Amino acid sequence: MVDIDDVHLRLDSAAGPVNILRGMNLSVDRGERVGVVGPSGSGKSTMMMVMAGLERPSSGRIRVAGHDLGGLNEDGLARFRRDHVGIVFQAFHLVPTMTALENVAIPLEFAGAPDAFDRARAGLEAVGLKHRLTHYPGQLSGGEQQRVAIARAFVAEPSLLLADEPTGNLDLETGAHIVELLFGLAERRGTTLVLITHDPALAERCDRTVKLMDGRIADDGRHAARNVRVEA
Template structure:
């Protein structure tokens, strides 16, 4: 079943995400490549954290490891207090279900399903009784109530990403990973999708881990973690200060 609408993700006792000295080394034709090198990152309840850095700095790999999609070479990943090392693939999937969602730069919508069916599909897999009604409600929340019966090829890029966002949030997760969610969009649609994402995540009380190259988008987060060569570039990262107000 999906998380009930009245449940508050902040009631989770353990932090949504803790990475302790995490490393990731992958094979290549030229030999092993160090992707992540001793990362320590944590995300609190309802906290919005932006990961920023140049291409190849390890941002997307960090999300893959943090979400349990890739096993780290070393270190510990705790998702809601659960050590992912002790879980097999099915166990990690069960832990994520209804609590963790992902949005990517590529929309990953199923081309043979309508917008409504794309949003409803994960809910149906989770055996939610109200999957269709929930999908319709979330399409309305992202401004696409009139597009529910349209297929992905009939939607603009911005509309497809809004469908993907609705699909990710319809299960009311406690943690959303967003990997370059505006990277394939023009400036107008990027701003619209970003506004919706931050607003809806706040409404849910969910935590957000956002990967982006966009400094302006990153500045909307509560905290920025800068990566370089698989490491945290500045371990002494502080929260983004609030804008000064005139007296």
Template sequence: MRHKSDTTHISHDKAGHLSLSDPIIKLDNVQLTLTSRAGPVHILRGVSLAIPRGQSAAIVGPSGSGKTSLLMTMAGLERATSGRITVAGRDLGSLSEDNLAVLRGADMGIVFQSFHLVPTMTALENVALPMELAGETKAFETARDLLAEVGLSARVDHFPAELSGGEQQRVAIARALSRSPDILFADEPTGNLDGRTGKQIIELLFGLRERRGATLVIVTHDNKLAAMTDRVIRMTDGAIVADERTEPAMRAVSS
């Protein structure tokens, strides 16, 4: 099983090296405005934020507050209208779509609420796919190890339709870890799961994050989940209205 050292896969920009003390994610006055028939819609309004390497952070707020849009801009899946986003030492605004895809493949893992598994592929094939596309020769061997790490050794040959919601999310998490990312983004990872299964997925995510030393950014409506992170970022109407560090005792109780 591959486990990265503290410096593996960290990218560098032309200005210099990204040191371990630099934020792995940094946003400066980020705006996101989309057009509609009624006129421009301001989704993000001047968001500035720095997330250190290895930190866990929850983004919370009411529906429509911009939580998922913020995560999507950090992951390079949505282009900011203005401002600057730097991830793993790279200015996302300066990258082409192809280079953004390379950066996501090398440094980011993304877990969505809806799993996004390929229905005609087995669990093993779904996890191996990103590694195969990257030309890794041991893609299936690593995929089998990852599925074992998330507790699915007995389900590797099952298709998504043959798996429960919790099992599908485990496959999605294994796939997100397939390139050993430095950053793990999760958008409402328990939103489609019952309470007991959701708790198991959260324990899995935090356990993997602890073992691998990755930065974890979670969008959630769940206050108990948010309290398990190192930091809670609260949004309203496209802006950050509070940025709170959680107490270690709170995290222990929540877990």
């Protein structure tokens, strides 16, 4: 599903170039659930952005769902995300002026689905929000907003789901419910899941745990990474 080959990402700053990703190599199989851990600043969220085609690397190759992302222009990347990728962020990222139903229908409307609202309604029912269809984000609790975000991510039946600290803004009990929902939907639909988390216990629920350090894979969960070097 995902093949990251020697990917580097360098950004310019007033203090000089900053190396965010430094020779990253990672493969994720179809249907696999991968937990991603590492200290703040290790490149976890940037890696997810690169997988989604939301950030272009400085060098290296990325293939996702059979697509070489380096060969796609911005319109091509948008279509790739529409057709293959679902994303759940820590901060929900719902449109405040749209109802829960309208928020979930967004990716389907972009895809031109004639049954967008019927499918969005079914998606909200699947996450237990049948009674919140016409509510706006400001009328929902944090946990309910995250359930709307999960429904939106799953509604187009993506082959890859990327989740970046999906329980980070929730209390422990609500976060636990969100985790069960996320894993349950992924398992039932056979979706490949890449989950970024600071919680080792949550990462251990995945098929394997990938550890990042200083913009590289320190351990890919299969064997010690071969791309970690001590630099002078």
